[in-house]
Amino acid sequence: MAPADSPESQVSSRADAKAELKKLRARQKADQKEKKARKKAKPSQKEGLFSRLKQVFSMTRAHDPNIGWWMALAFLVAFGVVALLVGLLLNTLTGVLVGLPVGVLAAMFVMNRRAERAAFARIEGRPGAAAAVLGTLRRGWVVTEEPVAMDQKTQAAVFRAVGRPGLVLVTDGGTQAVRKLVQKTRKRFTPILRDTGVPIHVIETGNGDGQVPLPKLTKEMKKLDKSLSKHEVSALEKRLAALPISRPPVPHGVDPYRVRPDRKAMRG
Known part of the structure; x- marks a missing residue:
């Protein structure tokens, strides 16, 4: 070296x-x-x-x-x-x-x-319009993108939002079918929330009597009395998210035995 x-x-x-x-x-x-x-x-x-x-x-x-x-x-x-x-x-x-x-x-x-x-x-008037408006809600609200109940014939749906006022069910489609869906959905959530004291609010969207137009939907939800804290909202959302999702019925004219299986789900 x-x-x-x-x-x-x-x-x-x-x-x-x-x-x-x-x-x-x-x-x-x-x-x-x-x-x-x-x-x-x-x-x-x-x-x-x-x-x-x-x-x-x-x-x-x-x-x-x-x-x-x-x-x-x-x-x-x-x-x-x-x-x-x-x-x-x-x-x-x-x-x-x-x-x-x-x-x-x-x-x-x-x-x-x-x-x-x-x-x-x-x-306004299109299926899923209420969900699009709910997506504009800011912090403090948890909104599900998929409806919690839906009628296949009329495309009427019920969406779920959780906030400090409690559980809010928002309808999409001002028909008799959506009111029946609201009753079934309320009966589904009432036994779960009975011991918690969480209120269930129903807002029907539309331009008729007793309905809320889409541009005023978020304001109407913010006017609701606040009864939960931020931690209680998070706990309520986790409790509701753990519930099994009710799948919509198979449309008419579709053979369930000929439907292609979900390969990703089969693989795990």
């Missing part, structure tokens, strides 16, 4: 140092390329945001032609109030600078609410 101070060791150390410098320079070049790519990507992201807003606005205007006037009114009111208050406290320029973003936020809020109503009106 060559000593540490020999010419061969000095050459090898210089070669290693050059190799490390090359790696460092390559990393720096790669970082610079990534930064440039990010800078180029920012305008495209902005364009994507504006295009999405434009698309939402056009879809909402197709159902609500006055959306532009409502947004303009919200902008003017919010901008005028904020600009006036801040202008009186500080100065006019500051009031204008603060009022502009507040007015834009107010206009976006109005567009969001109107777009939500337009979306609900677009799906």
